Amino acid sequence: VDWRFHSQHTDVQTGDGRGGQLGFDGALSGAATQGTMTPVGGTLTAVLGDAGRYLMTRVSALETTNKAKIVSSPQVATLDNVEAVMDHKQQAFVRVSGYASADLYNLSAGVSLRVLPSVVPGSSNGQMRLDVRIEDGQLGSNTVDGIPVITSSEITTQAFVNEGQSLLIAGYAYDADETDLNAVPGLSKIPLVGNLFKHRQKSGSRMQRLFLLTPHVVSP
Template sequence: MRAQGRAPTTDGAASATDTRNALDLAARPLGGFEAATAGFTLFAAPLSRVLDVELSALEAQGRGQIVSSPRVVTADRVKAIVEQGSELPYQAKVGNGVSGVQFRRATLKLEVEPQITPDGRVVLDLDVTKDSIGEPTAAGPAIHTKHVQTRVEVENGGTVAIGGIYEQLNRDDVTRVPLLGKIPVLGALFRHRARRDQRSELVVFITPTVVGTQCETSGAGDAEAGKRGPEAGGAGSTRQPLCQ
């Protein structure tokens, strides 16, 4: 199985959703698990093929940015982990009052465990973590963490888009003329203050694709090969598995 993810961020610009290409659905409860609470959108397999084009168009228009585009191959019911980021140093006590430098990770991390159903669909256990560097402290920079964990079922080749991870940025920028901008009262004439409010949302797109073949070595197949005799499989040869 190949799980392929994209994580674009949007800058909050108003946009219209084409209801012909996207369908908002609630997660289907599976095995006693409740439906996912994080908002997500399911795309059918034919629509997933044009998803890369749509994301590239958003990035070209300045309305989004593709943060990462990892690909990973894993087996059925085997967890795969994709992680990208950096390690930040901070001061910590290591014992007897002695302080030392240790490191903490600030990463974009995706954990996915797929399960292929008998009808060819894929159940995904997803765990997405997005860390960002925060304000500096005496011990080191703070780390802001955003986390989404859910389970969803999607068709082979379809795409699930998980959202709901928002980030609010409020910043005051001040530009001024050197020396003149610091003059009391009159300095306001030589200063410019701008407030920047930006809201972004992290959206993770995951497209599971079943690769390879599914083989079976049934007793019925062995019996059929025996009926055909040596001409079918060769005298003394071992029958190869029947593959779909």
């Protein structure tokens, strides 16, 4: 996903690198884009106003052509000034051999989203402050001493968002490379001509994960 923001025209390109452009003409909403900032590392944080639903509609359209994918759309309720936590991780247990015994070492990687909402006192439009921390990791195919390498990224940001508006967090990418080897048993091991009975296929993709947060105040 390649994100590019301009002053007069907001151009958003998302996909698998082979095209598929998602464009917005003019402002993203009647209130325009607010609080746009680009911290160190290229991470993009922007308040989209009421355009969050429009953005999700366009992403859903790209999903039908396999140029985007909505991983999940979770909802969680919490109290004012109480942190909400959502985890989606995979675990792997690696055997670590010792002198006289072997232990299982737990490895976990995935997405962890922590949001601390705070309602701004005296705000007429239900303004909230969001303290957001996102951890995104995955188990790699490379190993060190037989233990898989975990690649991870972390984003920490704060933003003021009115009720019903959406906070977009994006900007970091990760690569996924795979190598498949198909070989004819026996014949592929013959010296000199064994490679004629092997087929190695490499595939790779560069992806960027987007987080869209939309807070709502729920009356008791």
